[in-house]
Amino acid sequence: MSYSSVSKKINLHGQIAIITGGARGIGACIARTLAREGADVVVCDVLPSESIVAEIERMGRRAMGICCDVTNQEQVIDLVQKTLNHFGKIDILVANAGVVDRTPFLEMSLEGWKRVTEINLTGVFLTVQSVFRHMKERQSGKIVCIGSIAGKVGGVISAPNYIASKGGVHSFVKSVAKEGGPFGVYVNAVAPGPCDTDMNASVDFQAEKNFPLQRMGRAEDIAEAALFLVSPASNFITGQTLNVCGGVFME
Amino acid sequence: MMSVDVSGPINLQGKTAIVTGGARGIGASIARTLAREGANVVVSDILPLQKTISEVEEYGVKALGVTCDVSKPEQVNQLVNDAIRAFHQIDILVAGAAIVKRTPFLELSLEEWNRSLEVNTTGMFLTVQAVYRHMAARKSGKIVCIGSISGMIGGIIAGADYVTSKGGVHSLIKAVAKEAAPKGIYVNAIAPGPVKSAMTEGIPYDPEMIPLRRIGEPEDIAEAALFLASQASNYITGTVLHVNGGVYLG
Numbered sequence: 001m002s003y004s005s006v007s008k009k010i011n012l013h014g015q016i017a018i019i020t021g022g023a024r025g026i027g028a029c030i031a032r033t034l035a036r037e038g039a040d041v042v043v044c045d046v047l048p049s050e051s052i053v054a055e056i057e058r059m060g061r062r063a064m065g066i067c068c069d070v071t072n073q074e075q076v077i078d079l080v081q082k083t084l085n086h087f088g089k090i091d092i093l094v095a096n097a098g099v100v101d102r103t104p105f106l107e108m109s110l111e112g113w114k115r116v117t118e119i120n121l122t123g124v125f126l127t128v129q130s131v132f133r134h135m136k137e138r139q140s141g142k143i144v145c146i147g148s149i150a151g152k153v154g155g156v157i158s159a160p161n162y163i164a165s166k167g168g169v170h171s172f173v174k175s176v177a178k179e180g181g182p183f184g185v186y187v188n189a190v191a192p193g194p195c196d197t198d199m200n201a202s203v204d205f206q207a208e209k210n211f212p213l214q215r216m217g218r219a220e221d222i223a224e225a226a227l228f229l230v231s232p233a234s235n236f237i238t239g240q241t242l243n244v245c246g247g248v249f250m251e
Numbered sequence: 252m253m254s255v256d257v258s259g260p261i262n263l264q265g266k267t268a269i270v271t272g273g274a275r276g277i278g279a280s281i282a283r284t285l286a287r288e289g290a291n292v293v294v295s296d297i298l299p300l301q302k303t304i305s306e307v308e309e310y311g312v313k314a315l316g317v318t319c320d321v322s323k324p325e326q327v328n329q330l331v332n333d334a335i336r337a338f339h340q341i342d343i344l345v346a347g348a349a350i351v352k353r354t355p356f357l358e359l360s361l362e363e364w365n366r367s368l369e370v371n372t373t374g375m376f377l378t379v380q381a382v383y384r385h386m387a388a389r390k391s392g393k394i395v396c397i398g399s400i401s402g403m404i405g406g407i408i409a410g411a412d413y414v415t416s417k418g419g420v421h422s423l424i425k426a427v428a429k430e431a432a433p434k435g436i437y438v439n440a441i442a443p444g445p446v447k448s449a450m451t452e453g454i455p456y457d458p459e460m461i462p463l464r465r466i467g468e469p470e471d472i473a474e475a476a477l478f479l480a481s482q483a484s485n486y487i488t489g490t491v492l493h494v495n496g497g498v499y500l501g
Contacts, residue, residue: 004463004496007474009287010261036260174500181462181497193486212432213255213488221486224258228478236444236471238463239500240493247432250425250489251501 003139003184007235010227013038016087017230018079020070020127021097023047025197026146029219030094030226035061037227039092042083044068046097062087070097070123080130089138092230093131095124096146098166100199101159113161120165121172128176128187135185142230143176145169146222147189149245156194157203166191170241177239186238188229192222193245212247255435258485261477264289267338268480269330271321271378272348274298276448277397279306280469281345281476286310288477290343293334295319297348313338321348321374331381340389343480344382346375347397349417351450354410364412371416372423379427383436390435393480394427396420397472398440400495407445408454417442421491428489437488439479443472444495462497 017034021027023045031041040062043049049065056063068079098120124145135141150158151166177187194205195217207216225244268285272278274296282292282303291313294303300316307314315337319330349371386392401409402417428438445456446467458464475494
């Protein structure tokens with residue numbers, strides 16, 4: 001028995017999506033892009049999300065902001081519960097919440113290591129587990145986790161805690177994809193290369209000189225890839241990490 | 252100094268695409284899907300093309316059929332020339348032409364080995380090079396080559412010749428992607444897992460072996476090809492996209 005239907009044109013009308021880390025940058029752009037294709041969106045962040053929520057509502061979609069620290073299991077369970085109370089179901093999760101760190105290896109404290117892996121990796125575990133429980137029951141759902149090309153190539157300027165956490169995300173999706181496949185629950189990752197966002201504002205990657213496509217990534221580049229993976233256009237794709245990195249890394 | 256556009260929603264209005272191996276199966280589905288999004292399509296194959304041409308035209312776009320053996324340089328050049336004469340430009344190439352055999356290794360003749368590499372890998376080289384030349388002059392283009400999961404994991408039922416030829420495709424796109432990127436040309440591959448088509452007819456794939464519990468359909472590959480041929484993937488190049496139901500996880 002398969003719950004997976006054949007791929008078709010992108011269309012998210014009637015679907016409910018949760019985006020963690022959705023207040024700004026890549027997360028906000030993903031929220032906007034999913035709404036453009038018809039989805040109603042729950043924006044979750046520790047930062048204020050009023051602005052993106054208002055923007056989505058102006059697009060004619062329903063939106064809700066929920067303040068949630070993804071490392072706090074009670075808050076994550078509450079996020080899922082509030083979404084179900086309000087919208088009745090969850091079709092899509094984009095687990096995007098994350099932080100970056102640039103501490104040199106020998107200066108890294110155990111606390112510094114734990115803080116980043118807790119948010120970037122354990123936070124993904126908690127969010128995906130809570131949503132997966134609901135999706136498995138409905139035998140339908142699309143989960144996309146945001147990894148990083150840094151997790152594959154060792155990073156340019158990011159610290160080992162960040163690298164390890166993002167590599168962990170790429171492995172994590174494979175494991176959950178195998179478990180979700182028979183129930184029609186898809187689990188994939190997007191691995192962005194260096195993007196023009198607040199997180200990278202202080203770094204000059206000299207993209208024109210160093211990157212094959214000669215520019216930094218933009219939030220829109222990641223958002224269109226995430227859209228593809230949460231949509232019915234990718235109904236035979238699971239357990240994969242899609243590199244969106246301007247050709248910086250070719251596996 | 253040029254730099255490529257940021258990604259945006261899929262829209263192929265006004266674009267021209269060449270699809271090789273477009274007479275049936277995955278190639279025909281790709282031709283229909285690109286047409287659905289507005290592209291004019293040049294359909295190429297050694298098999299009869301009329302069915303795909305009619306299906307493409309039903310979307311209100313233009314279609315041109317060109318019979319072409321991709322292992323013959325003069326026929327490939329003719330294909331590109333015919334496409335440019337009819338549509339003045341080529342924005343998209345989906346190189347899907349391939350043959351498959353399942354000869355056991357010790358029975359595999361040199362002739363069979365050579366023929367598989369000639370069509371599946373050299374044919375890809377010839378098609379990509381001819382189209383790339385045109386795209387490089389225009390500084391814009393999207394190339395998608397159809398590889399195979401068998402090139403990654405050794406194949407379930409395909410012969411060593413097929414497996415090797417498809418692994419070559421995955422490597423070829425990386426080499427070309429690096430050279431092409433500064434010219435605004437994208438080169439990616441799709442590695443399909445088991446897909447229902449004339450090429451896989453009669454093969455007893457077991458859906459229980461596949462995490463998504465079904466065999467792929469041509470549409471599954473076509474939507475992925477559309478993504479990579481569109482501006483939705485404007486920061487993706489040199490990548491092999493695995494569309495396999497979770498059989499192989501990279």
